[in-house]
Amino acid sequence: MARENYARPNSLTSHWMQGENCIRDLERNPLSSTLDRRAFLKCALVSGAALGICDFAQPLAAIPSWATPQKQDDSRFTVEARFYQKLPNNKKIKCKLCPRECTVGDRERGYCGVRENRGGTYYTLVHSRVCAAHLDPIEKKPFFHYLPGTLALSLATAGCNVNCKFCQNWDISQVRPEQVPADYAPPKLVADLAKQHGCPSIAYTYSEPVIFAEYLMDAADAGHEAGVRSVVVSNGYMQEEALKTAYGKMDAVKIDLKAFTESYYKDVVVGQLKPVLDALVTLRKMDKWTEIVYLVVPTLNDSDDEFRGLARWVKANLGVDVPVHFSQFHPEYLLKNLPITPVPTLERAKAIADAEGLHYVYIGNVPGHPAENTYCPKCRHMLVERVGLMAKQILIRKGNCPFCGQHIPGVWA
C-alpha cells in the first residue's frame, strides 16, 4: 500500500510536540489504551491545526522504532494458512492466496515473507501480530462514500505480496514479521477496542491485507459479533476464491489500482494488472461497496491515454458511480528521484475521467483542493465538504441530495 502512511514515530515526534498536552495519552500502549474519543479528537485537532491540516493517524500502538526488535513469541502468531495446496514432492506447497502462486519448499517462505512452510504445512506467521495501529478518520483510507466523518480502528501486520517502488510504508510492508515490534491483538480484543474508542469500523490497511487474510477474516467475524464493521484497503492482487472468502467478510473495499498498463505493474509494482481488474469485477458482482485509488506518478503512469483507458474501463465494467481518487505521489522508498505529482496533472486526470462520464472523481493528498469534496452529479451542489482528512459538512440526507433528490451511492450511516 502506498498512499496511506502509517505515520512512523520519527515523524510523529515533532508533529506531536505541537499538541504536547495530549501526547502521554496517545502514546500509551494501544492494546490497553483507554483514551476516550473526545480526548482523542481534541488532541488531533490541536495538532492538525498546528500543521495547517487535520492530519490524524494518532499512534494507538507501540509502532515500530528502529531499535532492535525484541524476540517475539512466534507460536502465538502462527496459524495454518487457509489458501494453499500440498504438493506431492519434497514437502513443497503451492500458495493459492495471491496470483503469484509461490511454490515454497520446506523451511522456506513465500515472496511476501510472512508465510512459511514447516514440514509440508503452510503457516501464516502474522495472525494477530499487529505492528501498526491507529485511530484514523475513514477519509484517510480514503473512503469518501462510506461512513464519512467516522473513525476506523486501523491495523496492519508486516508484509506485502508486491514491492511497489513508491511504497510509503516499506518499513513495515517490505520486512519480515520478526523484524518489527508487534503486539498480540487477537480478534476479540480488536473488536473490543473498536467499540471502546467509538469506531464503527475496523480498517485493515497500511501494509497489504491480502497477506494477513486469515487474521482479517477472524477479526471481521469478531467485529460483526460486536456490531463493528470491517473495511479493507488493498492492492486487490488476490486469487478469486481467496478474494470471495476473505473480502466477502468485508463491508467495504478500497482497491489501489496502481496503473493501467501491465508494464508498470511488472516494473514498478512487481505484480500484474489483469488479476486486479478481475478482482474489481468480482467485487462488483459481490455487490461490495468499492472505491478506487490511482496514485499518479510523474512520467510513469500519467498519460492521457492511461487516464482515459482507466475511466472507460471503470465505466464499462463497474459503472459510473464508483468513486475514483487520483492521488498525489510523494517521492519515497525506491522512487526518490521523481518529483511530487504537480496538481495540474491530477486536475488533468480528473478532467479526463469526468469527461468520460464518471460521477465521483476526487483528487487526493492535496489538502484543501475543491476536488476533495463530493458534489451532486445532477445539480452540482456540494454535498460533503472535506478539509484535509476531515469531513467538515455532510449534507446528504438518507442517501440523497437534499437539493435535487438525486440518489448518491454509498453507505452513509
Place this chain on the structure above:
Amino acid sequence: MNQRDTSRRDFLKSCATGVAALRLASKAWPADACAEAMPLLAAAEQAASAKSRVVVARDAALRGPGTAVDSNRILSLLDRAMQNLFSLDHPGEPWKQLVHPGEKVGIKVNALGGRGLSTNAQLVAAICERLQEAGVRAHDIVIWDRDTDELEHAGFRSSTADNRVQCFGTDRVDYENELETYGSVGSRLSKILTQRCDVLINVPVLKDHDGAGVTIALKNMYGVIHNPNKYHPNGCDPYIADLNMLPAIRAKMLLTICDATTACYEGGPGYKPQYCWQNNALLVSRDPVALDYTGWQVIERKRSEKKLKTLEADERPPRYIATAADERHRLGTNDPRRIEVVEVAA
C-alpha cells in the same frame, strides 16, 4: 608451533606426492594479486586476464570411525586447500596474505539447515584458528548468519564475551536503516556486515535449491539482507547477481570456503537426509562465480549417479551463475576454459 602443527606438517608432506600429481601448472592468481587481501572487485577485474582457480580438497577419512568430522583432519584439509589455492607451502602463509592484524573479519556461515546441513562448526573453528595465528584478535572475528537461534541449532554457541571469537546473528544488532540497491530491489544490510566486518570470508554449504537450482557461495549472501524473500522470483535471477554487486559485499569479500563435507543434491535447501551425502570435501576459491559453477557440476554428477534429471531438465538450471559472470556484473567467470579446478586428495 605446537605439536598439532608439527604433525600436520608431516601429514601434509606425506600427501605432497598426491597433491603434486593433481595440481595443474598455473597459479590461481598472479603473485602480486595474492600479495594483498584482494577484494572481490579486484578479483573480478583480474578475471578478465587470468584463470580462476577452484581447489576441491577431499579427505575420504575425514570422519574417522564415526560420522562426526574430525577436528584435526578438517584443519589439515583446510590447510591443503588453502596452500593449493595460494601455491604456498606453509599452512599459515595464505592467511597472512589474506588478513592483517587489527582487521575485523566476518565469517558468514549458513545455518539454515540445522545440525544436518549447515556450515560445519569444526571447519569454522579451523578457520578461526588460522586467522588468529595470522594475527587477528579473537574478538575481531565474528561468526554470523541471520539469526542467533538458527546458529545455535546448527551447532554454534553464541558468544559476545570479551577476548573470545564472537558468534551471533543479525537479530542481535538489526539491519541498517538505509536501503542499498543494485538492480530492482532495495535492501537493508546486516549491521554485522556494515559495522563489524572489514573483510568477509564466505563459508556456505553445497546444496541443491528448489528455486535457484543450487545454493552455494553467491546465494549465501541472502543471509545478509532483511528481505531475501523479495529475491526469489525467476529462479533468483538476476537477484543473486545483483545482490553480490552491492559495494559492502563486493568490496569486503575475500574468499569462499564452501563446506561440502555434507552436501545435498535434491530437495534443498532444507535438510532432507535421504538427499544428502557425505562428500568429505571443501571447495575453495577467490572467484565465487567459478566456485558456484564448479559446485553445480559436483551436484549434477551426483544427480546423474542417482539417476535424477539434470537441473536443466528439472526446469531449474542455475541461470544466476551466467548472470553473475555477464558484462553487467563481472563477479567472476563461469567459462570452464577459464576455471582451473585443482583436485587435492588426502
